[in-house]
Amino acid sequence: MAVVEVSITPLGAGIGVSRFVAGALRRLKESGLHYQLTPMGTVIEGDLDEILRVVRLMHESPFNEGAQRVSTQIKIDDRRDVETHTLASKVRSVEEKL
Amino acid sequence: MAVVEVSITPLGAGIGVSRFVAGALRRLKESGLHYQLTPMGTVIEGDLDEILRVVRLMHESPFNEGAQRVSTQIKIDDRRDVETHTLASKVRSVEEKL
Amino acid sequence: MAVVEVSITPLGAGIGVSRFVAGALRRLKESGLHYQLTPMGTVIEGDLDEILRVVRLMHESPFNEGAQRVSTQIKIDDRRDVETHTLASKVRSVEEKL
Amino acid sequence: MAVVEVSITPLGAGIGVSRFVAGALRRLKESGLHYQLTPMGTVIEGDLDEILRVVRLMHESPFNEGAQRVSTQIKIDDRRDVETHTLASKVRSVEEKL
DSSP: OEEEEEEEEESSSOSOOHHHHHHHHHHHHHHTOEEEEETTEEEEEEOHHHHHHHHHHHHHHHHHTTOSEEEEEEEEEEEOSSSOOOHHHHHHHHHTTO | OEEEEEEEEESSSOSOOHHHHHHHHHHHHHHTOEEEEETTEEEEEEOHHHHHHHHHHHHHHHHHTTOSEEEEEEEEEEEOSSSOOOHHHHHHHHHTTO | OEEEEEEEEESSSOSOOHHHHHHHHHHHHHHTOEEEEETTEEEEEEOHHHHHHHHHHHHHHHHHTTOSEEEEEEEEEEEOSSSOOOHHHHHHHHHTTO | OEEEEEEEEESSSOSOOHHHHHHHHHHHHHHTOEEEEETTEEEEEEOHHHHHHHHHHHHHHHHHTTOSEEEEEEEEEEEOSSSOOOHHHHHHHHHTTO
């Protein structure tokens, strides 16, 4: 299991870009992958290759809505020494040590 | 108002780093700034210079706990054309377009 | 054409990680894609899907060398309104305006 | 010594942003800090607090040139277990292992 953060920003498509982010999120919703929308990106958990396949569709989405330049950031946290590596387990492991 | 995402990762300090992240978050809690812990970082809202001052303390925290190399990522979203630019308004502006 | 920056960091595999970065770069060299090694990552130009295919191999490389957790960051700059969007053209377009 | 990568992107200020990047780089040139312009950002070496002071000026630069929203990314690699941690030493430590 991997945890991946993605943020998608069209350039030259206006100061506010939330409609493009919403369009990309619709591709993610269709995939059925578990995700969390945050103020600075979207965090997804699951099989890494399936996540990257969907992120590629998300990256393409703003172009389909008229953008001509898109900056996409993908941050992969791929941990293979533990059974559980999820959105919830990552937050819990910090909160319980606060 | 700015929205800033910060993630702090000590290198060579073990595979699991949540205790270091918790230590850095304690510096943030002491500051009184409004923040949200996510699976891939911590998002903070407020005055940019105050946030950067606190993030500098957060970056130092793992060194105080024995780390010898720290990778810190800071992502600033500084928007000055609107009155409201917060953690909640950024998420709401996407969700209402889904 | 896209320009992509990738940085690969194994966690819990020592303070110095250059041997893992070198291993990942060997995958990139084998691909024949044009790239530039920088102090904070590696920048690649070419077809986006070919780049992402190779980056996936680069991400896997530290695991093949014993790492158990890898943080990989991928930053895509995908621009479709111009004929030329390369490592050289991006640097030149800034330098000529200095 | 720290090595820091910074990238500055105004949103809603056109598809091409090199004039804003050049403006920010002029602030960096004035500082005298040693840096390298790359296709995806600018890498700086030196005292961390001095670098962060200058990066704050760089972040402000696009606003002084009419931008209304700026996304700035700062990636700090702060290593304290070695005498030499520079742009050149980081690249060399990878290249010699290729």
